[in-house]
Amino acid sequence: REILPARPPFSSMVAELKAKLNANENPYGPSYSAQQAVIHSVGRGNRYAWKELFDLINKIAGKEGIPANHIMMGPGSSDLLEKVAMVCFQKGGNIVSADPTYMSLVNVAKAVGAGWKAIPCKSDWSHDLSAMEAAIDANTRLVYICNPNNPTGAVTSGKELYDFCSRVSEKVPVFIDEAYMELADAGATESMVTLLAKNKNVIIARTFSKVMGLAGIRVGYIAALPSFLESIDQITRGGMGIAYTSIFAASASLDDGAFQSMTIERNLATKNWLYAELDKLGYQYINSHTNFVLFPIRKPGKTFLELMTAGGVGVRAFEIKNKPWCRVSIGTMEEMQLFVNTLKSIS
Numbered sequence: 001r002e003i004l005p006a007r008p009p010f011s012s013m014v015a016e017l018k019a020k021l022n023a024n025e026n027p028y029g030p031s032y033s034a035q036q037a038v039i040h041s042v043g044r045g046n047r048y049a050w051k052e053l054f055d056l057i058n059k060i061a062g063k064e065g066i067p068a069n070h071i072m073m074g075p076g077s078s079d080l081l082e083k084v085a086m087v088c089f090q091k092g093g094n095i096v097s098a099d100p101t102y103m104s105l106v107n108v109a110k111a112v113g114a115g116w117k118a119i120p121c122k123s124d125w126s127h128d129l130s131a132m133e134a135a136i137d138a139n140t141r142l143v144y145i146c147n148p149n150n151p152t153g154a155v156t157s158g159k160e161l162y163d164f165c166s167r168v169s170e171k172v173p174v175f176i177d178e179a180y181m182e183l184a185d186a187g188a189t190e191s192m193v194t195l196l197a198k199n200k201n202v203i204i205a206r207t208f209s210k211v212m213g214l215a216g217i218r219v220g221y222i223a224a225l226p227s228f229l230e231s232i233d234q235i236t237r238g239g240m241g242i243a244y245t246s247i248f249a250a251s252a253s254l255d256d257g258a259f260q261s262m263t264i265e266r267n268l269a270t271k272n273w274l275y276a277e278l279d280k281l282g283y284q285y286i287n288s289h290t291n292f293v294l295f296p297i298r299k300p301g302k303t304f305l306e307l308m309t310a311g312g313v314g315v316r317a318f319e320i321k322n323k324p325w326c327r328v329s330i331g332t333m334e335e336m337q338l339f340v341n342t343l344k345s346i347s
């Protein structure tokens, strides 16, 4: 459960923060090439972008090794998470997911009437796949897996997840949110997109908001079987929501491997520096495969948030296993130094 600050969350998310470490954004983006692409495309923004969108879909399909009709674009993956929840749970049912996990899809499912079967993560914070499988019943409409998981940063083994999805997707669709996949340690886990070639009913969500640095430009997609995408298309307009300029920014970002590698390298180096600082201060963090770190704190979540915000540092707080935790995004070295100094000063 997330602990919200005393002030309305959005004002504290944007207010006078010197280090904005609360939304797992990329502190280096958008890349120069993405910025140029926006500038050069804005003059054609009087047109709907159907052809340009299709060009982007083809590029993504090539990268993922799947046909273009397996992809649906959205203005950020949030849009698609929510659409999937609205469509899958319009007639009720239940959703099975880990707890804790990223709540965007689950919250919309609950809001439209679904029951939530929350399965605690294992002691290493990976998904408890056998307990999740056992929780599926005749009313289960979707299984949601976030890998690497948010807010923990932990991964679930690629092989175990692959076997789980292969089996379970015969009964019920499995949604795998891979927002942070590019940031996972090499070999730690893998994308489930390969299951689509085996005709499995899985839905993989990817975003341009993290490693590509386009959180405010809003581009994401889901990869799924055409039959599943058609069910979404019947009551929504997938793809329609992306701005003309965002399509060009996304396309340029896909081509900019150097920017992505720079982000991955700097994220890792800064995260390792943070680990060393937390070690010195005696905080026991969860090993993270993302651009954020979760660790238990020594003050109630609300007090902690207020003190950090007063120091100009925006972070998030959660109540997990009856303890307060801080989730801090990996920013620039300068931002992380401010975070550590503020943490020291309030301890």
Ligand code: PLP
Pocket (backbone or CB within 6 Å): 023, 024, 075, 076, 077, 078, 079, 102, 146, 150, 177, 179, 180, 206, 207, 208, 209, 215, 219, 220
């Ligand atoms: N999925 C996960 C796990 C996330 O952490 C986020 C954002 O932080 C999203 C999806 C949504 O990202 P966006 O809508 O920017 O693609």
